[in-house]
Amino acid sequence: MSEKVRVMLSEEAVDKRIQEIGEQINRDYEGKQVHLVCVLKGGSFFMCELAKRITVPVSLDFMSVSSYGSETKSSGVVRIVKDLDEPLKDKDVLVVEDIIDSGRTLSYLLEMLRDRGPKSLKLCTLLDKPERRVVDVHVDYTCFQIPDEFVVGYGLDYDQRYRNLPYIGVVELD
Ligand SMILES: O=P(O)(O)OC[C@H]1O[C@H](OP(=O)(O)OP(=O)(O)O)[C@H](O)[C@@H]1O
Numbered sequence: 001m002s003e004k005v006r007v008m009l010s011e012e013a014v015d016k017r018i019q020e021i022g023e024q025i026n027r028d029y030e031g032k033q034v035h036l037v038c039v040l041k042g043g044s045f046f047m048c049e050l051a052k053r054i055t056v057p058v059s060l061d062f063m064s065v066s067s068y069g070s071e072t073k074s075s076g077v078v079r080i081v082k083d084l085d086e087p088l089k090d091k092d093v094l095v096v097e098d099i100i101d102s103g104r105t106l107s108y109l110l111e112m113l114r115d116r117g118p119k120s121l122k123l124c125t126l127l128d129k130p131e132r133r134v135v136d137v138h139v140d141y142t143c144f145q146i147p148d149e150f151v152v153g154y155g156l157d158y159d160q161r162y163r164n165l166p167y168i169g170v171v172e173l174d
């Protein structure tokens with residue numbers, strides 16, 4: 001059996017939309033410094049492209065989380081695998097993610113980060129699959145809402161592969 005990737009969102013479409021979102025962030029954060037928090041691994045490609053388009057002062061930090069074992073996955077409890085290097089106290093924090101699916105990861109993570117006392121806390125995602133939502137999450141910036149299909153590329157993986165594709169695609173098996 002071989003795999004093919006069907007393009008859902010071309011590289012040009014993704015780049016154009018990231019530019020638009022970057023401009024919106026520049027307007028919203030005028031006069032401030034935005035502290036971007038990247039959720040690894042998937043968020044890293046989007047974070048880099050977004051950061052290049054932001055013209056207000058930017059600082060960056062990275063964290064990695066994983067759901068607890070399969071039994072508790074549906075509880076949405078996440079374990080910090082790599083924590084942030086810096087405190088969030090009094091910072092204007094913008095969490096950058098590749099995708100919001102059930103909403104469990106981000107809902108839990110945002111609560112955890114809010115407890116660290118940022119001045120503001122917002123969420124920016126490359127992709128959102130609203131049909132899959134189980135837990136409500138307020139998303140401040142969404143590049144694309146997509147249908148309920150398993151996507152790869154731009155940081156998103158299928159069994160750790162395809163993260164490096166410069167577009168968003170759907171893996172199809174022949
Ligand atoms: O809304 P949810 O249903 O919680 O799903 C979204 C989460 O799943 C993906 O991460 P994943 O665990 O695949 O990690 P990765 O970024 O390292 O691939 C994605 O990056 C989000 O963090």
Ligand code: HPA
Nearest residue numbers: 101149150151152156157
């Ligand atoms: O569609 C997806 N693709 C890759 N990883 C994911 N994690 C949640 N949804 C997805």
